[in-house]
Amino acid sequence: MTAQARSTTAPAVAAASRRRARGSRRAARVAALVFMITATVLWLVPILFALYVSLRPVEDTAQSGYFSLPRHLTLGNFTDAWTQSDMQRYFLNSVIVTVPAVLVTLLLASSVAFVLSRVRMRYTLTLLILFTAGNLLPQQVIITPLYRLYLLIPVPEFLSENGLLYNSYAGLILINVCFQLGFCVFVLSNYMKSIPHEIYEAAVVDGASLWTRYWKLTLPLCRPALAALATLLTTWIYNDFFWAIVLIQRGDKRPITSALANLQGQFVSNQNMIAAAALIAAIPTLIVYVVLQRQFIAGLALGSTKG
Amino acid sequence: MSHSVTPRPSGLPGSPTSRRSVLKGLAFTLGATAVPAGLLTACGSSSSPSGTSSGGSGGGATTVTFGSNYSDPAPKAAFEALTKTAGQQAGATITLNTVDHNTFQNNINSYLQGTPDTLFTWFAGYRMQFFAQQGLIAPIDDVWQKIGGNFGQAAQSLSKGLDGHYYFVPIYNYPWVVFYNKSTFQEKGYEIPKTWDDYVALLKKMKGDGLTPLAFADKDGWPALGTFDILNLRINGYDFHIQLMKHQVPWTDPRVTQVFQQWAEILPYCQPGATGRIWQDAVKTLESKQAGLMFQGTNQVAAQYVTDGKDLADLDFFAFPEINPQFGQDYMDAPTDGFCLAKNAKEDTVAAGKKVLEYLGTGDAEATFLKTDQWDVALAQGASIPTYNAIQKKSVEMIASCKAVSQFMDRDTDPGFASNVMIPSIQKFINDPSPSGIKSLQDSIEAQAKTIFTN
Amino acid sequence: MALQSRPRARGMTPRDRVLVGLMLGIPVLADLAFVWFPALSSVVLSFTRWNGIGGLDQIKPYGVENYRIAATVDPQFWPAVQHNAIWLLVFVCLATPLGMLFAVIIDRNIQGSRVYQSVLFLPVMLSLALIGIIWELIYSPNYGLINSITGHNHDDNLVNWLGDPHLNLWAVLVEACWRQAGYVMILYLAGLKAVDPSLREAALIDGSNAWQTFFRVVFPVMKPINVVILVVTLIESLRAYDLVYINSHGPVLPGLELLSILVTQNILGEQTRIGYGSALGVVLLVISLVPISVFLYQTFRREERP
Incomplete structure (x- = not known):
């Protein structure tokens, strides 16, 4: 690389410019720090405010508004939300849907990405566009025919009590998988393209089959990307409420996000308790993020920028 | 970038073998879904636990599912109490399917066309008549032969579809x-x-x-x-x-x-x-x-x-x-809420569902529901509700003094x-x-x- | 099918071919059946009149009447198009650059960058229900945070953030940027981390300042991630729906109309107008697909060339 060569020839110039830049760089650093702290505080205020309201009893805020000094702070809203709204069940539903959906999406997307990036064939580009564009379609354009389709497609009874994709976890998982495939194929194929193909050539020489090259070679190398996508997918699927509202008929089969999405509004409501419920519902995604955070950034790197 | 050699594809583009193997692959996936499908259609109707074909008159334990939009804690509890009593009276087991109020209404269309519960909570007015006309709500004239005497003229006409048949059993209204x-x-x-x-x-x-x-x-x-x-x-x-x-x-x-x-x-x-x-x-x-x-x-x-x-x-x-x-x-x-029987309900639950409706159309049922409710009022004639507060008493008088009540714009149009x-x-x-x-x-x-x- | 695989020089065994067929076939079939087929059916439905009830025989051909109604009768259509355009503009000019700026600063490892990163990304992880309630608490006219702090919470002077049709789009865009900036930041940060550090050092040694380094060296290398971000920005602004849905509480408030929300109201409501809703959906589809597929094609094609 040219950079390498230049760095050895110009140490003196660099030192001079570094000295000149030092003063202005410190000012820039302070400015950056102030900017980031301000932004962080601003970003946090709405969430902390919701937390504050959820810690206050409704009689208190009904009297003096949400922005007022507290007379009591209590966890009552949280316990009420937990017990009154049957949250355990909804959480479980979310797990039943999200975990398989994420795993299946990653499996399918990685196989497509592998074939598209590692097997030479025609129409690679067409297929890539087919998948990526599929993920860009508005959900609303899909839903009506999809609902009809779900009423027509029979599935084995262990997957659905009424024998249809409609109102079954399997159906909900299926559409989440199909819908999210696009983005994952896009990211993973980019990532896989960046894996040096000498590795594969060596593997082929060693007699590794296609499956081995996919399962034993490519997937482990893609681990960071898979972790990053797992985080994003978990968030998206867990937070999606659109599919479940139409495709799941029983209230007690809904994932937590659809169960909570409409809590405010029509009838009497206790905003403080709803805030508490919504905060509880946010915990799993936060945990996933914290756990996978380190892998996350590395994995989204998409590889291909390295020279 | 250091791509050295791009491997060149071998001679035959789209060689027949590869295409055939791909097709085989597709056939396999299709088969995988098609085979269980055949097995399945047979099971569909018999999935309810009780083998009995109808609710029967006596003490059969047919399960009636009840779709409910009473999602707020207070009405939810009241409704659970009501359906429990109703189940005992009708000799059926009632399981509730509670969906939040907004979603329930927004989805009523796909809900009723899919695999709905036997009974569901709904509203009087054109809102009910429309779905009756579309063939998604079942007529219940036979239920009304038994409960007709419990209601006045106004409540009766509220419960009829555009074709003059009954489709609805009211539970309460409010002004x-x-x-x-x-x-x-x-x-x-x-x-x-x-x-x-x-x-x-x-x-x-x-x-x-x-x-x-x-x-x-x-x-x-x-x-x-x-x-x-x-x-x-x-x-x-x-x-x-x-x-x-x-x-x-x-x-x-x-x-x-x-x-x-x-x-x-x-x-x-x-x-x-x-x-x-x-x-x-x-x-x-x-x-x-x-x-x-x-x-x-x-x-x-x-x-x-x-x-x-x-x-x-x-x-x-x-x-x-x-x-x-x-x-x-x-x-x-003075919007009226009540119950309907879904046309697409499982057939072996319809008889029991009607029995439940017969109970729900009584002053007794209304009193049970209104025990904890401090704002709605009953429609049944001469229903005595000992728990009424001043607001409810006044509501009853005020509604009764009207020459006619409308339901609310989103129910009348x-x-x-x-x-x-x-x-x-x-x-x-x-x-x-x-x-x-x-x-x-x-x-x-x-x-x-x-x-x-x-x- | 598009599966005429051309085996490599060293050839694929029949087993490998079956495997390729499966690995590609299952996802492609699923995608076609459950995403593309419904989407194309919606296009067909947009030329019909159907209330969504009963069998397919209830569907009546309606020509382009739905499109005519949208363009000439529906008072919400043109505002929706306009709002979608504003949304896109704000995302491209404000949220995305802001997210990139966050990423660039965090990437320079200033004190506490891990904290900034976590906090700024937080809104992306939150569910709609929570975001809805959070902003309700903030924008509520009499009891909300902003009006309480600024003293505009009395009936004679209050600021109607979400109700005033001249104000509410901007209020919701604040929420949208709150979420979008964090999203862009994380994607961009990922891209930045992958830039070969020696490139940057080289530029610095050359005497370039930080900005010059970024624009001359880093930005061009990050083409792939820039593509992703542009696509994400486009999708998110055209599909924007959930925030308005949750903030409107019922039917969309005047001033907040967006195409996606009009589609939803006609397709998912209690009484549906499938044909009309589909027509609006097709408008959305065309708007989103045309630029995106042209764009994707360009990118992928360039990449294909060695």
């Missing part, structure tokens, strides 16, 4: 009236207004006293429809209102203009910023006595007082004042029209009540109505 705090009226010496002029004078006085005369919120869209309804009922009467709801009269009619003009007259006394406020917050301004009056249903105002831990005994209401002496205070919105045309239009009116605004609004409503009411 849309003007609420106030007794303490405020006492303190300031206000009088209950009987006529429009009194009403405007009262609003003016309240404003002078530093109160927000009318607490008002319309972020949710539907609350302001109630104001349109009552003004139209007072000015133009029930018959005109219903004709308008069915689009038998154009929305450009000068009588509609009058409704908007009359409304514009009191808008300056309404709490500003209504389109950004949820109705619960409007109730809070009444609760805290910053507002003098509020026009809405008891089902919301009284219920929110209870939720917020406020003094329900201080809350009182009066019927919306007279505007046109020809119609006096003869009409009001095409619900799609109500939510996609009327709600945004009225929100626009609230933001801009100028005469030219009214004119263009009416034109726009009428143009849209023409695209929706076509037959």
